[in-house]
Amino acid sequence: MKPGPFDYIAPAALPEALRLLSDTERDGKVLAGGQSLIPMLNMRLARPELLVDITRIPELDRLGVDADGALRIGASVRQSTVAADPAVRAGWPLLAAAVERIGHPQIRNRGTVCGSLVHHDPAAELPAVALALDARFTVARAGGSRTVPAGDFFRGTFTTDVEPEEIVTEAVVPPLRAGTGWAFRELAQRRGDFAAVGLAVLLRADGAAVGSARLVYCGVGGTPVRVPEAEQALVGREFGAASRSDAARAVGAVLDPPGDVHASARWRREAAEVLLARALTEAWERTT
Amino acid sequence: MNVGTGPRRAQQPPLPEPTAWHEVSLTVNGEPVAAQVESRLLLSDLLRQRLGLTGTHVGCEHGVCGACTVLMDGVPVRSCLTLAVQAAGADVRTVEGLAGDGEPLGPVQRAFHEQHGMQCGFCTPGFVMTCTALTGRAERPDEETVADELSGHLCRCTGYQNIRAAVRQALDESFGPQEAE
Structure with a gap:
């Protein structure tokens, strides 16, 4: 090992x-916190020829809110820093809650937030949260940079839109509209x-009815899975047991989760429905 | 640890290999350390094999068990998931940095002793370092935070109850007795 x-x-x-990453002579890999990469190195699942440690680049260590009110998380900002940040806890509580479910405090x-997003483990919490919050990524390469929305970023298991010679320099998370209820649940x-299954929920109230809903699962596919059918079962209707169970039915009909040593496909589908009911109730109570 | 001036020299590496070497300087238990390390050397192996600090235990080597936990710039981290070169310039504390042979036990060591917070002792250095970081916080961590921190360590002997009791005692000593909930 x-x-x-x-x-x-x-x-x-x-x-x-x-420049180091664009060197085609050597198979280079970005190292930030290393909490996914170093286990893979230890087990020799990864055999890069060059590690480019980006944690000594001062401009990547920034965490703050920009003029548009969006949260900007630099590539080398640690998960514990983000979860403890008062501005994050106040403005992006869904993100803080999901970060606190990653691994252990140690x-x-x-570990970094951007690193977890780029690693894109299908069971990871942050890709689902990034999709729920409409985050976008600044992706730099020698001679330029581009912006990729979360919807186009996650391609498949352990695969994102980022090319080997590119670095995600920051994740940008737009502000949540005031009064939005949220919940993050996982099993x-x-x-x-x-997590065998995880779920991020955002709800807005329109009187006693649901004004808008966003449901994104992790652990049920190669990428985070949004379920518009379940969102539509909620929007425009009074929030209650009837709309909740319609949404759960839609989830059960749409999700096609994998079965593995941790949980069978059937268990994951049932768990996804149970989590939905709990998360919706929690998120609804947080709407104002 | 050493007598004389200048940083303590680490032992030379056992086998030279055709890959990148780095000259790193860091602080280990308050002492400056200079070492020539291969890129792929883990911090846990620098501590154990090159500095002879075998109090840091190595269990799973992929971040699950927590036995190798050390403090890096004051916070607990997995030394098996940290490269020695990444620790350049860092302040590392290991279990050897606590009270040594013949010295009175520190509060965390005493708590683990008095509450029988160990059996075989393999996991203990990791638990003790995480607990040391908890007692060094600005405010007393709540029970949920303590549970979350301890969840990063596996113990196959104790069933954790005595470890919880030891951490509680150490926190009581650092922050005063906990108010009844």
Whole structure:
């Protein structure tokens, strides 16, 4: 359980990091917190020739709210920093709650938010939350950068829109409209384990009815799965047991989760329906 | 640990290999350390094999068990999921940084002793370092935070109850007795 040999460079500036990654002679990989990459190195599931450590680049360590009210999370900002940040807790409580479900505190003290998003484990919490919150990503390469919305970012299991020579320099999360209710729920065998099923919910109230709804699951497919059919079962109707069970039925009909050693497909589908009822109730209570 | 001036020199690496080497400087238990390390050397192996600090235990080597937990710049991290080169410039504390042989036990060590917070002792260095970080916080962490922090450690002997009691005692000593809930 020791990594194979590789070269390691920790550049002090972004252009240098991008130049190293665009070197086609060597198979380079970005290292930030390393809490997913280093286990893969230890097990030799990953054998890069060069690690480019981006945590010594000052501009990537920024966390703050910009002039448009959006949260900007730099590529090397640790998960524990984000979860503890007062502005995040006040303005993006769904994000803070999901981050606190990642692994254990000892992992979150090293792991980064952007790293988890780029790693894109299908069981990971943050891709689902990024999709629910309409986040976007700034993706830099030598000579330029582009912006990718979360909807186009997650391609498949462990695969995102990011090319090997690119670096996600920040995740940008728009502000939540005032009065939006939220919930994050997941089922795992033990606290800190990978979730078998997880769910992010955003609800807006329109009187006694649901004004808008956003439901995104993790752990039920190769990418985060939004369920518009269930959202439509809620919107425009009075919130209550009837609309909740219609939404759960839509989830059961639409989801096609995988079965594996952790949970069967049938268990995941049932768990997804149960989580939905709990998360909807919780999110509705938080609407104002 | 050492007598004389200058940083303590780490042992030379056992086998030279054709890959990148780095000269790193860091602080381990308050002492400056300089070492030539291979890129792929884990912090846990720098501590154990090159510095002889075998108090940090290595269990699973993929971040699950928590036995290798050390403090890096004051916060608990997995030393098996940290490369030695990533620790350049960092302040690392291991279980050897607590009270040593012949010295009176520190509050966390004493709590684990008095509450029987261990049996075989394999997981103990990790628990003790996480608990040390908890006692060093600005405010007393609540029970849920304590449970979350301890969830990052596996113990196969105790059933955790005595470990919880030990952490409670250490926190009582640092922050005063907890108010009844």
